Amino acid sequence: MTPFEIVTAILNLLALILIPIIAVIIGQHLQNVSAKRKDKMDVFKTMMMNRIGWSVEGTRAMNIIDIVFSDDKNVRQAWSEYYHALCVKDPDEIQLKQMQQAQDKLLEKMAISLGYKDKITWETIQNPYVPKGMMEAMDQQQIIQKGQTELAKVAGAFAQMINTNAANQAPNRQEDNPHANT
Numbered sequence: 001m002t003p004f005e006i007v008t009a010i011l012n013l014l015a016l017i018l019i020p021i022i023a024v025i026i027g028q029h030l031q032n033v034s035a036k037r038k039d040k041m042d043v044f045k046t047m048m049m050n051r052i053g054w055s056v057e058g059t060r061a062m063n064i065i066d067i068v069f070s071d072d073k074n075v076r077q078a079w080s081e082y083y084h085a086l087c088v089k090d091p092d093e094i095q096l097k098q099m100q101q102a103q104d105k106l107l108e109k110m111a112i113s114l115g116y117k118d119k120i121t122w123e124t125i126q127n128p129y130v131p132k133g134m135m136e137a138m139d140q141q142q143i144i145q146k147g148q149t150e151l152a153k154v155a156g157a158f159a160q161m162i163n164t165n166a167a168n169q170a171p172n173r174q175e176d177n178p179h180a181n182t
Contacts, residue, residue, distance in 0.1 A: 037114070039068045044110045051103065051128040053138060065106075072113045078106040 001009075043061045050058030062079075069075040082102035088095050104125050111120040 036068075039064075040110070040114055043068050044107070044114060047103075047107060047110070048125075048128075051107070051125075052130050069110070069113060072109075075106070075109045075113050078102070078109040082106045 043065060046057050046061035050061075062083075065079045066076060069079070082099070082105070085095070085099045085102040088099075091099065104122070107125045108120075108122055111117065111125070
């Protein structure tokens with residue numbers, strides 16, 4: 001066997017061993033990249049679907065932003081700003097507007113991260129489709145919830161008043177039983 005044939009045989013043997021290993025490594029890397037993109041897309045889609053209100057799915061999506069977008073500091077910064085805007089107790093109209101703007105900025109950063117920079121614009125994000133009937137139903141639900149809260153407060157105050165009156169009117173057992181001290 002000539003030296004050329006020996007080198008060729010060794011190279012063929014190495015190729016037979018290394019090519020499948022390299023193919024598996026590349027395939028696994030591509031699957032990981034695809035899974036990360038899918039996770040990011042799932043969070044983005046859920047948040048886009050929940051722009052006009054909250055849902056359990058939307059809350060779950062927000063709670064994994066730091067994980068799913070761990071490699072994108074712009075998204076995580078926008079999420080931090082939105083989170084801080086959401087942490088206001090009893091927000092006024094200005095704070096509600098700031099919350100909405102922070103949410104829109106977060107969605108914009110997510111769109112850019114996913115490669116939709118020129119396809120999903122600021123205007124697209126700020127103009128969700130909201131059917132009139134849906135908004136009326138949401139408003140009605142809010143009125144009902146406020147009414148239930150008020151009713152619960154009144155019922156609690158009434159129960160407390162009854163308990164107070166009952167305690168004040170309850171006879172003292174020692175006074176009723178003349179033989180109690182004997």
